[in-house]
Amino acid sequence: MTPTTPTVALAPPAPRxxxxxxxxxxxxxxxxxxxxxxxxxxxxxxxxxxNAARVDASDFPRFDPRMRANMQWLALRDAFSDGSxxxxxxxxxxxxxxxxxxxxxxxxIRTTFxxxxxxxxxxxxKVTLVTAVMTVYGALVAGASFALTQAxxxxxxxxxxxxxxxALRVVVASALLAPVCALAGMALGALIRHSATTMVxxxxxLLLIPTFITDRYRWTAAVKHAQPVNAWTRLTDIAxxxxxxxxxxxxxxxxxxxxxxxxxxxxxxxxxxxxxxDRRDV
Amino acid sequence: MIEVNELTKRYGDxxxxxxxxxxxRPGHVTGFLGPNGAGKTTTLRMLLGLIAxxxxxxxxxxRPFRDRPRxxxxxxxxxxxxxxxxxxxxxxxxxxxARSNRIPYSRVDEVLAEVGLSxxxxxxxxxxxxxxxxxxxxxxxxxxxxxPVLMFDExxxxxxxEGVLWVRGLFRRLAAEGRTVFVSSHLMSEMExxxxxxxxxxxxxxxxxxxxxxxxxRGTRLTVTVRTPDADRLTAVLSxxxxxxxxxxxxTLKVTALSAARIGELAFHHRxxxxxxxxxxxxxxxxxxxxxxxxxxxxxxxxx
Numbered sequence: 001m002t003p004t005t006p007t008v009a010l011a012p013p014a015p016r017x018x019x020x021x022x023x024x025x026x027x028x029x030x031x032x033x034x035x036x037x038x039x040x041x042x043x044x045x046x047x048x049x050x051n052a053a054r055v056d057a058s059d060f061p062r063f064d065p066r067m068r069a070n071m072q073w074l075a076l077r078d079a080f081s082d083g084s085x086x087x088x089x090x091x092x093x094x095x096x097x098x099x100x101x102x103x104x105x106x107x108x109i110r111t112t113f114x115x116x117x118x119x120x121x122x123x124x125x126k127v128t129l130v131t132a133v134m135t136v137y138g139a140l141v142a143g144a145s146f147a148l149t150q151a152x153x154x155x156x157x158x159x160x161x162x163x164x165x166x167a168l169r170v171v172v173a174s175a176l177l178a179p180v181c182a183l184a185g186m187a188l189g190a191l192i193r194h195s196a197t198t199m200v201x202x203x204x205x206l207l208l209i210p211t212f213i214t215d216r217y218r219w220t221a222a223v224k225h226a227q228p229v230n231a232w233t234r235l236t237d238i239a240x241x242x243x244x245x246x247x248x249x250x251x252x253x254x255x256x257x258x259x260x261x262x263x264x265x266x267x268x269x270x271x272x273x274x275x276x277x278d279r280r281d282v
Numbered sequence: 283m284i285e286v287n288e289l290t291k292r293y294g295d296x297x298x299x300x301x302x303x304x305x306x307r308p309g310h311v312t313g314f315l316g317p318n319g320a321g322k323t324t325t326l327r328m329l330l331g332l333i334a335x336x337x338x339x340x341x342x343x344x345r346p347f348r349d350r351p352r353x354x355x356x357x358x359x360x361x362x363x364x365x366x367x368x369x370x371x372x373x374x375x376x377x378x379x380a381r382s383n384r385i386p387y388s389r390v391d392e393v394l395a396e397v398g399l400s401x402x403x404x405x406x407x408x409x410x411x412x413x414x415x416x417x418x419x420x421x422x423x424x425x426x427x428x429x430p431v432l433m434f435d436e437x438x439x440x441x442x443x444e445g446v447l448w449v450r451g452l453f454r455r456l457a458a459e460g461r462t463v464f465v466s467s468h469l470m471s472e473m474e475x476x477x478x479x480x481x482x483x484x485x486x487x488x489x490x491x492x493x494x495x496x497x498x499x500r501g502t503r504l505t506v507t508v509r510t511p512d513a514d515r516l517t518a519v520l521s522x523x524x525x526x527x528x529x530x531x532x533x534t535l536k537v538t539a540l541s542a543a544r545i546g547e548l549a550f551h552h553r554x555x556x557x558x559x560x561x562x563x564x565x566x567x568x569x570x571x572x573x574x575x576x577x578x579x580x581x582x583x584x585x586x
Contacts, residue, residue, distance in 0.1 A: 113330075
């Protein structure tokens with residue numbers, strides 16, 4: 001009998017993806033800036049929505065009968081206003097970008113890649129965690145906005161339940177805007193790797209450029225509808241095609257197309273974020 | 283065991299590292315020396331898979347580091363003490379790293395205690411740390427996975443004398459435990475009390491790979507400082523033995539080409555009182571300067 005050497009005890013444990021997720025979770029929650037950014041973002045979004053509802057509630061006695069008849073469209077618009085969507089996009093895209101750029105600008109990325117040379121797995125974990133956190137965050141912000149705005153409109157007896165046709169779509173589309181734009185921010189951060197430039201780029205790509213694209217021609221309309229902010233506008237416009245005061249454009253966006261836009265941006269951004277860091281020197 | 287073979291890194295027209303070949307063996311502290319811009323950091327980053335070589339290979343224990351899914355149990359590295367996020371506490375920073383490599387959290391407290399950052403310091407945000415404290419955190423990071431191979435890039439920067447002493451002791455202990463310890467520096471004086479093997483590079487090329495003793499022997503002009511009340515007579519005696527004697531002041535002589543032992547012997551023989559007999563400790567530094575003078579990237583007062 002020869003004594004066996006305890007090689008099993010010396011071998012490092014098998015790598016697990018869940019450990020990378022847990023590590024990214026520790027990183028995210030150990031930064032004070034995370035709480036500030038998420039907290040102020042949520043407060044601003046909810047406050048803007050509540051204010052829209054408050055204005056409509058206070059103006060309600062002066063509405064003429066035709067406007068009162070269409071009050072449900074207004075209530076659904078107040079549930080998540082355009083301004084709030086812009087704030088949400090800016091906030092989550094910045095936070096998403098910072099999860100990547102923050103590592104590059106501080107130099108932490110070298111420590112991180114020395115601990116986890118498998119960069120794709122690391123970035124996949126980062127992408128997964130940010131998607132999960134932002135989906136929960138978006139759901140909380142959109143849900144709270146809906147509850148609060150409808151409670152305010154209820155003072156005029158015009159608040160809507162979530163079961164009202166279109167209400168759930170407003171909440172879900174607004175909630176999902178958070179992970180979609182956070183992923184876009186991560187992708188741009190992984191490509192640019194520089195804080196200030198990334199912030200300018202996310203604002204330009206997600207907010208500025210979409211407003212410049214016309215839907216007058218078929219192809220520009222297709223490009224316009226493929227932008228997340230425009231997809232969100234289409235999804236939350238429950239009155240689309242029903243509102244007698246708004247012209248339906250020549251090349252209208254579809255609800256299905258808008259959902260596909262969300263999914264495509266999320267998927268492409270996730271792939272870009274994972275692949276972009278893989279072969280570049282740090 | 284670190285093996286670098288024909289390693290080359292080019293950035294456009296600039297060649298940072300040129301066909302570098304060397305090995306770093308376990309059980310020793312190996313110094314990695316070269317003037318600023320010699321390519322030390324570039325080499326270490328290639329070893330860690332952070333940057334891709336233009337040519338050649340760099341392996342740790344027979345494998346390119348990037349092939350490892352997790353790194354901390356294979357190589358511990360301190361590249362730059364600034365490679366942390368200033369917004370996190372030392373403990374949060376280490377906890378995230380430990381978790382990613384399935385290292386128990388108890389190990390975080392162990393290494394924090396080892397580097398002297400336990401207690402309140404561990405809970406403070408790293409942004410408020412001094413350079414010395416960051417170096418300690420960096421060393422804690424390197425020790426986290428209890429790795430067989432350790433690499434440190436200029437680890438003594440910013441450390442106080444007590445810290446320097448501690449780091450030297452730590453490196454020797456790690457090497458005595460059979461680990462490979464590879465420490466870069468641009469100061470020979472930092473290495474002579476720490477390393478027993480040397481890899482010297484200049485302008486990205488290998489200049490020397492040998493033991494410190496062998497390297498010191500390259501110092502062609504060994505100087506001995508001698509103080510005596512009888513300088514004239516001693517000068518005559520030493521000159522007769524073939525030594526070059528230069529008076530420093532009226533009681534002090536700088537003697538080259540004769541060992542301190544032989545000078546003492548001659549003085550004793552001729553009944554000359556010696557007040558001081560000091561072999562110049564800077565000989566290693568001199569050897570280093572001599573060797574790298576041609577390859578220093580940035581020379582003060584350079585007239586090019």
